[in-house]
Amino acid sequence: MRTVLITGASRGIGAQTARLFAQNDYRVIINYNQSEKAAKELFNELKATKSEIYIIKADVSKTNEVTSMFADITHQFGGVDILVNNAGIAQTKLFTDITDEDWDSMIATNLSSAFYCCRAALPYMIKNHCGRIINLSSMWGQVGGSCEVHYSAAKAGIIGLTKALAMEEGLSGITVNCVAPGVIKTDMTSNLSKNDFKALSEETPTGTIGTPEDIARTILFLADEKSSFITGQVIGVNGGFVV
Numbered sequence: 001m002r003t004v005l006i007t008g009a010s011r012g013i014g015a016q017t018a019r020l021f022a023q024n025d026y027r028v029i030i031n032y033n034q035s036e037k038a039a040k041e042l043f044n045e046l047k048a049t050k051s052e053i054y055i056i057k058a059d060v061s062k063t064n065e066v067t068s069m070f071a072d073i074t075h076q077f078g079g080v081d082i083l084v085n086n087a088g089i090a091q092t093k094l095f096t097d098i099t100d101e102d103w104d105s106m107i108a109t110n111l112s113s114a115f116y117c118c119r120a121a122l123p124y125m126i127k128n129h130c131g132r133i134i135n136l137s138s139m140w141g142q143v144g145g146s147c148e149v150h151y152s153a154a155k156a157g158i159i160g161l162t163k164a165l166a167m168e169e170g171l172s173g174i175t176v177n178c179v180a181p182g183v184i185k186t187d188m189t190s191n192l193s194k195n196d197f198k199a200l201s202e203e204t205p206t207g208t209i210g211t212p213e214d215i216a217r218t219i220l221f222l223a224d225e226k227s228s229f230i231t232g233q234v235i236g237v238n239g240g241f242v243v
């Protein structure tokens with residue numbers, strides 16, 4: 001059974017990704033930070049599947065917590081075959097209102113977390129000459145989002161990390177890709193009103209807003225052993241909003 005770690009799997013895209021991997025017979029490690037109740041509910045829900053499910057609390061924006069999480073994982077399973085760097089936060093602010101704290105927390109949670117987790121996951125993957133890393137970027141990391149400069153910078157950083165690491169690990173049998181979602185209905189977009197969603201869907205060629213399932217299916221596809229010739233790519237899942 002292949003082991004997948006999904007960071008930030010207590011809610012939204014991460015939780016739906018955990019569900020899909022569990023339904024497809026992976027051993028699933030659910031990472032969460034603040035939403036313990038939601039993570040435990042998901043754990044109980046997924047225990048009903050044939051898969052093995054584990055749950056680990058760690059703030060992935062902190063290097064020491066990622067080190068402890070991987071020490072635990074290494075002890076129990078040797079390592080992870082698939083790493084999904086999904087944990088993230090968003091914030092809407094005028095650029096001139098962004099504080100040092102806002103900037104640091106955005107970069108730590110959305111970008112440094114992927115660095116810490118990739119670095120910790122790679123030795124096991126390199127030893128096995130096999131691995132899949134899937135990072136969550138955003139269409140705003142591709143084209144830039146007004147009033148989300150720090151978020152866009154972190155998500156553009158994810159694209160750079162993905163491409164460079166894919167180059168470095170190609171001969172090690174490890175693929176590194178990122179998924180760049182468009183507007184997806186989760187807690188992260190709960191600040192948007194009904195009218196905002198209507199306007200956004202009208203601007204989208206498919207005329208729809210995305211679901212966590214749309215993203216989870218793409219992640220599952222990239223994680224497949226047979227997806228070995230896809231690496232260093234940015235897969236846009238955005239209804240054509242950004243092409």
Ligand code: NAP
Pocket residue numbers: 007008009010011012013014031032033034035036058059060061085086087088089090109136137138139180181182183184185186187188189
């Ligand atoms: P969400 O519903 O707000 O969920 C965010 C998840 O990240 C939660 O499970 C949260 O866990 C976790 N998280 C946040 N900080 C963490 C930390 N320091 N350590 C560990 N976990 C942490 O967001 P989402 O919409 O599912 O987004 C998932 C990913 O997709 C993010 O990287 C986001 O930037 C990206 N994305 C989303 C959209 C969208 O429209 N929704 C679009 C483009 C990209 P706790 O609650 O347990 O702390």
